[in-house]
Amino acid sequence: MLVIPCPHCGPRGEIEFSYGGQAHIARPKDPEKVSDAEWADYVFLRDNTKGVFLERWCHVHGCRRWFNVARNTVTYEILAAYDAGAKPPKLDYETQV
Amino acid sequence: MIESYLRQSPLAHLALAAHGPGSGKPAGVHMAERPFPGLVNLRGPGDNANFHGAFKAAAGYDLPVEAGATAGSANTTALWLGPGEWLILDARGGPKSGPRIAESLRAALAGISAAVTDISESRACIRISGAKARAVLQKGCPLDFHPRHFAQGQCAQSVLARAAILLHMTPDETAADGPAFDVYVARSFAEYTWRWLEDAAREFGVARGER
Secondary structure, eight states: OOOEETTEEEEGGGGGGGEEESOOOOSSSGGSOOOHHHHHHHHHHOOOOBBBEEEEOOOOOTTTEEEEEEEETOOOOOOEEEETTTTOOOOOOBBBB | OOGGGGGOTTTTGGTGGSSTTTSSSSSSSEEEEEOOOOOEEOOTTOOOOHHHHHHHHHHHSOOOTTTTTTEEEOOOEEEEEETTEEEEEEOOOOTTTHHHHHHHHHHHHSSSSOOEEEEEEEEEEEEETTTTTTHHTTTTTOOOOTTTTTTTTTTTEEEEEEEEEEEEEOOOSOOOOOOOEEEEEEGGGGHHHHHHHHHHGGGOEEESSOO
């Protein structure tokens, strides 16, 4: 089980959380003007990162808040947890996408 | 014929051997239902001094702002649930305490952007206490129960055997008796949670009722 550091509650077991996929996906500002391919990219396509991945988690059985986590998908090491809406912290890593 | 290790007597699920005369064990755990606690969910702007001031004027104490902290008076206790979310409770309040707390908070917070919701009927409250209470909860809950991390007067939301719970380590028992926890669980999970706890506590001996 991962121990995930909730920014509000502190370190808790993974069983208390639910996963929300890749973080920092911006909705196109003018959805009517983007092409179908660009819209499909926004809705469906996500990175499949080997290395440090920025992802969303929700502490559903705790404070029920969404937040972001930087996790290494190879080692499962969690490098940072930060509020939803905040910019990711500067991390020293190499990532293959 | 069924394998002997799979055989169960018809009433095995009630864990009757765990308690009552004849169990041959001193009770390591006491379990009781606390009926009709008054529970009011309060949401509001946690960074607004007017909101905190209005609450303090009504309740007589400050809302806790640290994770897992509680605060209270003789009448009510406030449990921190998240940023900008609290549970105001009166565990021994009786059926009318929920509406009473909600009404007084609504009056106090009039004009402030806050939500006051009486959720008394939605939860069951199971009091589990005794020297082995921690050991029982640890079997199904991923929280760190070491006294350094989870002390008297603290609360936490988590899961117990996959049921969502709110744990409150009540401050009204002395350390010599062992810790006492109030487990708040959704009403529809109450029987499941009670039976799960009773089964988990079987090895320590269970006494029904509060000490």
